[in-house]
Amino acid sequence: xxxxxxxxxxxxxxxxxxxxxxxxxxxxxxxxxxxxxxxxxxxxxxxxxxxxxxxxxxxxxxxxxxxxxxxxxxxxxxxxxxxxxxxxxxxxxxxxxxxxxxxxxxxxxxxxxxxxxxxxxxxxxxxxxxxxxxx
Amino acid sequence: xxxxxxxxxxxxxxxxxxxxxxxxxxxxxxxxxxxxxxxxxxxxxxxxxxxxxxxxxxxxxxxxxxxxxxxxxxxxxxxxxxxxxxxxxxxxxxxxxxxxxxxxxxxxxxxxxxxxxxxxxxxxxxxxxxxxxxx
DNA sequence: CTTGCTCCTCTAGTGGCTAGAGGATGTAGC
DNA sequence: GCTACATCCTCTAGCCACTAGAGGAGCAAG
Numbered sequence: 001x002x003x004x005x006x007x008x009x010x011x012x013x014x015x016x017x018x019x020x021x022x023x024x025x026x027x028x029x030x031x032x033x034x035x036x037x038x039x040x041x042x043x044x045x046x047x048x049x050x051x052x053x054x055x056x057x058x059x060x061x062x063x064x065x066x067x068x069x070x071x072x073x074x075x076x077x078x079x080x081x082x083x084x085x086x087x088x089x090x091x092x093x094x095x096x097x098x099x100x101x102x103x104x105x106x107x108x109x110x111x112x113x114x115x116x117x118x119x120x121x122x123x124x125x126x127x128x129x130x131x132x133x134x135x
Numbered sequence: 136x137x138x139x140x141x142x143x144x145x146x147x148x149x150x151x152x153x154x155x156x157x158x159x160x161x162x163x164x165x166x167x168x169x170x171x172x173x174x175x176x177x178x179x180x181x182x183x184x185x186x187x188x189x190x191x192x193x194x195x196x197x198x199x200x201x202x203x204x205x206x207x208x209x210x211x212x213x214x215x216x217x218x219x220x221x222x223x224x225x226x227x228x229x230x231x232x233x234x235x236x237x238x239x240x241x242x243x244x245x246x247x248x249x250x251x252x253x254x255x256x257x258x259x260x261x262x263x264x265x266x267x268x269x270x
Numbered sequence: 271c272t273t274g275c276t277c278c279t280c281t282a283g284t285g286g287c288t289a290g291a292g293g294a295t296g297t298a299g300c
Numbered sequence: 301g302c303t304a305c306a307t308c309c310t311c312t313a314g315c316c317a318c319t320a321g322a323g324g325a326g327c328a329a330g
């Protein structure tokens with residue numbers, strides 16, 4: 001068997017910070033690793049794979065709860081993949097919603113900023129708009 | 136002079152929750168109000184205006200730090216409004232950035248989800264993509 | 271043997287609130 | 301006056317996903 005890796009190595013290989021790895025262990029997202037004689041955590045390739053999975057899912061915007069479920073599913077190759085699909089679709093819908101919101105927001109901000117930067121605060125369009133927004 | 140309003144009334148008028156008003160007071164965003172004999176906060180119209188300003192700015196996505204600056208500027212009508220404009224433009228740029236990011240994300244999620252929901256986890260496209268994302 | 275890196279644990283902070291405990295006061299109806 | 305009930309008070313802790321830092325132990329190279 002291969003030597004266990006120290007946390008710093010796993011961190012580099014998986015692209016996840018040392019502190020974050022310990023955090024994931026604390027919340028039960030990563031299994032508690034064996035310790036060396038000097039009380040250091042020892043990891044193997046499987047841990048690196050799991051951390052990469054987590055990081056990729058984070059990059060895709062999944063929250064840790066969703067990732068917890070996805071990890072559980074990934075460990076059951078015979079199960080149907082409906083559930084994983086549902087998680088992904090739900091997230092996709094949320095991202096779409098967010099884009100819609102932000103796009104509306106951007107339009108409002110653009111309208112607000114459009115008029116030039118000249119003048120005193122007393123006539124400042126930005127301040128005015130915020131002060132008098134409908135309702 | 137008008138009677139001071141209790142916090143619940145201000146809350147209703149400004150559309151800001153009671154707990155949030157107290158929170159804003161705690162972080163110095165809202166001036167510490169006078170108290171009635173029974174130790175209750177007493178507010179006036181000016182406080183309602185300020186809270187509405189804060190809420191509108193929050194709705195526009197400004198963070199409390201930016202709002203703190205905008206409030207300070209709003210109180211100086213003779214100052215030039217460049218600074219307020221800059222704050223708004225900076226925020227607008229951030230929103231634009233976020234939209235770009237989320238749009239890219241959405242494309243990735245769409246590609247991931249596109250293939251049907253059929254099959255076992257072992258062939259699940261969603262899990263596969265997350266497990267093997269580049270790098 | 272010293273320097274400097276990595277590792278350990280533990281605590282507290284980030285932003286912007288929200289929820290709840292536990293108690294005092296005010297108001298309305300009877 | 302009494303009884304509900306709403307509203308107010310303070311204080312603490314929780315949310316999410318980390319991050320930062322203190323304070324100390326161990327390990328490898330020169």
